Amino acid sequence: ISKLKPAFDKYVGTITAANASFLTDGASAVLLTSEDKAKELGLTPKAELVDYTFTAGDLYDELLLGPAYSIAEVLKKNNLTIDDIDVWEIHEAFAGQVCSVLKALENEEWCKAHVGYDKAVGSIPKNKINQWGGSLSIGHPFGATGGRLLTMAANRLVKGGGKYAILTACAAGAHGTAMLIKRYESTEQKVKSAAKSVISKAEDALEDIKE
Secondary structure, eight states: OTTSOOSSOTTTOOOOTTSBOOOOOOOOOOOOOOHHHHHHTTOOOSEEEEEEEEEEOOTTTOTTOHHHHHHHHHHHHTTOOGGGOOEEEEOOSBHHHHHHHHHHHHOHHHHHHHSOOSSOOOOOOGGGBSTTOOHHHHOOOTTTHHHHHHHHHHHHHHHHTOSEEEEEEEETTTEEEEEEEEEOOOHHHHHHHHHHHHHHHHHHHHHHHHO
């Protein structure tokens, strides 16, 4: 692998056929509907769409850095931090592109200058990223990868019992997109969760009083 020739810059390039997503034939489908319509059809949703964002950066210096902008924005809009996210699905156009996004989010100076944070957005745990394979291993069928990211994120939430997932991708023109989804809970489950939260807070308050 180390002997492969760079695909773009012949002199100092690091992107080769081994660390770039490959074009594959594929398809994906997503059923997006309201909760009421899902019930009417006798279907149980896997996740709910909480929020999404699109960003644009500098075409020359930040060509594939869009996800760093979109991740920071969708987290801030929803008062969340990296620690709140259980599942990450990051489109791997190139291995170096993903590494650049992760490094940007970890860099306090970059985050202050570019995404309006007063500190680094944070470090995304590697064991939460693309656990079932990403575009480097699965491939990148144009037009299908977005659906693949969404369905994989939802299925990972269901299987792992997580609460939130973020899926993100870069695009030509220095664009970036990120979507925040939440594992589906029925109205009954939400009531039970809220009740447990109230009880837990009450128990904590009683402990404080005792102390």
